[in-house]
Amino acid sequence: MLDRLPVVIEPLGFAERGKRLVGALKVSEFIRLSGELLDNSGVVEIDFSFDKEGRLAIVSGEIKANLNLQCQSCLGQFVLSINRQFKLGLVSSMEQADRLASDCEPLILNNKKISLNELVEDELLLALPDFPRHEYECSEMSKGKELEVNNDEQQQMNSNNPFSVLAELKNTGD
Numbered sequence: 001m002l003d004r005l006p007v008v009i010e011p012l013g014f015a016e017r018g019k020r021l022v023g024a025l026k027v028s029e030f031i032r033l034s035g036e037l038l039d040n041s042g043v044v045e046i047d048f049s050f051d052k053e054g055r056l057a058i059v060s061g062e063i064k065a066n067l068n069l070q071c072q073s074c075l076g077q078f079v080l081s082i083n084r085q086f087k088l089g090l091v092s093s094m095e096q097a098d099r100l101a102s103d104c105e106p107l108i109l110n111n112k113k114i115s116l117n118e119l120v121e122d123e124l125l126l127a128l129p130d131f132p133r134h135e136y137e138c139s140e141m142s143k144g145k146e147l148e149v150n151n152d153e154q155q156q157m158n159s160n161n162p163f164s165v166l167a168e169l170k171n172t173g174d
């Protein structure tokens with residue numbers, strides 16, 4: 001199943017034929033994404049359907065992955081489970097993109113053929129939070145450690161963040 005997915009896809013042709021792509025890709029194949037991860041083991045599962053809505057070609061489906069990120073609060077590792085549903089309208093210009101229905105994001109095609117890897121990676125990068133962090137209050141543990149350091153060190157730590165970021169997130173009700 002891992003090696004059955006095409007490297008290059010032809011979205012408009014696929015939409016005409018109502019094609020479906022189901023399979024998995026290795027996380028390590030995504031170069032840009034790997035740069036955001038602590039560890040790029042594991043796979044990304046995809047289930048894509050290509051279809052037409054009137055004259056508009058669309059690709060919709062879901063992407064599932066467990067990604068190993070670094071928590072921005074405690075700098076420890078945590079696993080982010082992504083289950084992203086998406087729907088893209090295939091367009092050839094910004095003008096067409098502006099006319100899409102609101103449930104549909106534009107995918108501007110400059111070429112007939114595109115890289116499946118890039119399409120999946122773009123969606124994964126969109127699914128990453130700006131400030132990845134544990135869902136529980138992991139920072140309480142590192143706060144205890146911070147109290148033990150002397151004042152000079154503490155000022156340095158404050159200037160390059162973790163807790164100010166967390167405070168901001170709380171304020172915006174994220």
Ligand SMILES: [Zn+2]
Pocket residue numbers: 071072073074075076133134138139
């Ligand atoms: Zn944490």
